[in-house]
Amino acid sequence: MSTPSPEKPLSAEKAAARARISAAGDELVALSRSIHAEPELAFAEHRSAEKVAVAMERAGFDVTRGVCDLPTALSATYGGGDLVVALCAEYDALPEIGHACGHNVIAASSVGAALALASVADELGITVKLLGTPAEESGGGKQLMLDRGAFDDVAVAMMAHPAPVDLHMPGGLSTKASGHFEIVYTGLEAHASAAPHTGINALDAVTVAQTALGLLRQHMVPGGQFHGIVQEGGLRPNIVPARTKLAYYLRADTLADMHRLEARVRDCFAAGALATGATMEMTRTSPDYAEMRNDPWLADVYTANLAVTGREAFPVPPEFRGGSTDMGNVSHALPGIHPVIGIDPAGFSMPHTPAFAAAAATPEADKGVIDAAAALAWTAIDLALDDARRAGVLEALAVRRAD
Known part of the structure; x- marks a missing residue:
């Protein structure tokens, strides 16, 4: 035609x-x-x-x-x-x-x-x-x-x-393939001045994870991307944060590449939990986009x-x-x-x-x-x-x- x-x-x-x-x-x-x-x-x-x-x-x-x-x-x-x-x-x-x-x-x-x-x-x-x-x-x-x-x-x-x-x-x-995720860290409240050593800081877990993610950027699969926000970061400065929540999008040229990137990103978030003693849950909030x-x-x-x-x-x-x-x-x-x-x-x-x-x-x-x-x-x-x-x-x- x-x-x-x-x-x-x-x-x-x-x-x-x-x-x-x-x-x-x-x-x-x-x-x-x-x-x-x-x-x-x-x-x-x-x-x-x-x-x-x-x-x-x-x-x-x-x-x-x-x-x-x-x-x-x-x-x-x-x-x-x-x-x-x-x-x-x-x-x-x-x-x-x-x-x-x-x-x-x-x-x-x-x-x-x-x-x-x-x-x-x-x-x-x-x-x-x-x-x-x-x-x-x-x-x-x-x-x-x-x-x-x-x-x-x-x-x-x-x-x-x-x-x-x-x-x-x-x-x-x-367009790129994409996965949508929510990450929740759970720690333990404590008085940030009188007894911070008795708490588990969920915001510190975020800091460790985001540092690991920054280092990962050099080694991502070509075309890979991730970007996110902190939706919950604590209640007050004088309370050790016991809960934090993040929303992250992962992208790559194909779904297969996105899933490979997901495995590395999960490890970065897990590092935050391991370093601080917090627990971590990473869940999908949407079907994957091909x-x-x-x-x-x-x-x-x-x-x-x-x-x-x-x-x-x-x-x-x-x-x-x-x-x-x-x-x-x-x-x-x-x-x-x-x-x-x-x-x-x-x-x-x-x-x-x-x-x-x-x-x-x-x-x-x-x-x-x-x-x-x-x-x-x-x-x-x-x-x-x-x-x-x-x-x-x-x-x-x-x-x-x-x-």
Whole structure:
């Protein structure tokens, strides 16, 4: 199949999809702005999920709320074709800084792409499936939905994530694997002046562990990272701390590398306990996030379709990868893409900052919603019209469902 280009006229199916997005443009922007204005944390995105559900019901989709035993997850379907295309809508925010990862843009662009595909679903023989996927920032909502069957009938899954500028995410790996952990040290209180020798200092355990972690950085597997915070560090200066709690994220280029790094990191935390006499518990707080595997064909077609909207995506070096997403887990189960859409052309803001939260509710972000919706929908249309590719993903789905 030849990839689309700005010079080629749109096919009838793509023109119909673009017309549907244009007709819904004000509604999509309003949805993005409304979600942005009421940020909600993982597994508590009740208002955001309901806004998405209502938008899909108004468009004639069959909507089921609370799927997979997750109150803020939803499924909205349209059409009856054998090719099931899923659009993933994220809508959780970050503590304190709100939608600093732009999930409002993700939700609205996925809704827009779903509406566009619904307008040509019968002609293309597809089923459009909008999945509201909670708890991407922490909690691994997509992995829970994978485990509970939400993707069982899906041939391909797509979404677009905001970034400062448009980037071409090549086929293959594009984000890191990640593990989320809580570490608790338990010691013994004592008077810090009168009888400190009778206490066991859980904060000293943190100091020893973080020193060991600092020394480990030189010897980590290439691509490995860890970063964390101290959530509890004691009660008062004159009480020997008897409890401390930390939250740490571990990342590596693959899940296997992350698990190797985890073993070394656990030893560092154990060293804190051994040195001080405290006890240590290290537990997972979320399913592991796998590295994202962008389907090469879908990734290239998306970039070509993005160019039709008038955007130019900058190439990303293959060795550049940062961040993690539970969309990676989906990509290990079925073909998928997780491209980025630029919302801050000046490039002055980065995700997970107050500046990026502000950028996610600007005219540039509004345009990103519309353009990402078009590029996603057109990519699904290209797949549906490519007989060989369509047959390939349906065959892979049949094999997966038979296993």
